[in-house]
Amino acid sequence: MSLTGRLGRLVRPGWARSDVARRVAAGLLVIAATVLWIRDGAADTGEPVVVASRDLSPGRVLTADDLRTADHDAAAVPDGTVGAIDAALGHTLSSPVRAGEILTDVRLLGPRLAQAAVGSADARVVPVRLSDAGLAGLIREGDRVDVLTTGSSSSTTDSAPPAATMLASGAAVVLVAPEPDGPGRADRVVMLALPTPEAGAVAAASLTHAITVTLH
Template sequence: MATTPSRPHRHRHALTRLVDRRRRVLAALLTAVALLTATLLVRPPPDATTAVLVAAHDLDPARPLTGRDLVRRDLPDHAVPIGALAPGTGWDGALLNAPVRRGEVITDARLSDPPARAYGPDLVAAPVRVADPGSVDLLSPGSRVDVLAATGPGDPHRPRARPAEEVATDRPVLAVPDGDVRGGEGGALLLIAATPAEARALAGHAVASRLSVTIRG
C-alpha cells in the first residue's frame, strides 16, 4: 500500500518547484543588489557643504539691506568664496559698495565698512580737534573718552571760568593721526565714534570752543 507524503514534505516540494520557476527572477534581483552595493562602495561620499547668504534679487547699493534681500543657500565647501557671509551674521542695515545680481554670494568685500560700524549701527565717525596735543599722545584706537567743550578764548586771567560742557560721553577712539601731524593748527586731530547728534554738536563747538578730552580707558 502506497504511503501518503507527509505535510512538511509536500510543503518543501512545493517551495522547491516555486524556486525553480522563479530562478531567473531571483538571479536578476540578486545581481541588481550586488551591483547597487558595489556602486555605493566605490562612489565617493557627498561633498561637505557650508551655509552662505546669497542675493534674493538684484540689489541696489544705495539701499540698506533688509531681511528680504538675502537668502540662505548650501554650497560645497570648495565653492564657498573667502569672506562669505553666514546666516545669522549681523548684516541687517548694512550698505553694499556696488550693485549685486540675484544669486550672487555676499562676501564681506561687498559690504561698505563705515569706521564706526563695529561700535553700533547708529554711530558715525566724527573728527575732534583737541586743543592740547599732549593729551592725544595718551590715546590709541580703542581708548574711550569724554569730549568737553569750553567756551571763550581760554584766558587764564579770567577770574571766573565757566565749566566745560560735555559734548560726547564714553566714546571709543577710532583713529589717532601719526605723531608728526598731531600738532597742526588748532590742536591735534582724533576720530571717535559718536551719534549723529553728538557729531553735529562737535562740529558746532569746533567753531567757537576749545575741545578737550578726559580719558576713561
C-alpha cells in the same frame, strides 16, 4: 543526468545572484560617494565676501590693493559683511584689520559704525582736534570720554583759568588719526560718535573753543 550535474544546476544560480547583488551594492556606494562629493564641493564654495589682502591700520583710506574677495561658509559670515570691493573703496578704516579678516560695516567710518558705538540710530561721527595734542596719544578706539570746552582758544586777557563746560558725556572714540610721518607738528584728529544733539554742540564749539576730553 548525473547527480553532480543536477547539483551544479541548482547551486550556480545562487552564486550568480550573489555576484550581481554585490556588483549592484558596489555601484550604489560609488554613486552615493559621488553625490556627497559634489554636494560638499558646492557647499565649500560658500558666499563671496571682501577680506583684507594684508594687515591694515586704522585711519587708512581703502584702495583696491588692500582688499580681495574670498568664499566663506554662509553660516559663518557675520552680519554687516561687505559683499563687494567697490562698496569699501575710499572708506576709512576705524580699527586695525588683519590679513584675511572679513570686512564688516562697523570697521568703516560711517552711520553703521556710529549706530553701533552709541547704540542708537540717531548718532553721528564728529571730528575734533584736542587742545592738548598729547591726549590723542593716550586714548584708543573704543574708549569712552566726556567732551568739555574751556572757553575761547583766542582769549588771553583773562588770567583766571576758564571754566569748563560739559558738552557731551560718554562719547565713543571710533578713530584716532595716526601720527603724521613727515616733519613738523600736526594736531591729530579724534573721531567721536555721539547722539545727534551732542554731536552738533561739539562740532559747533570746536570751531571757536578749545576742546578737551576726560577718560572714563
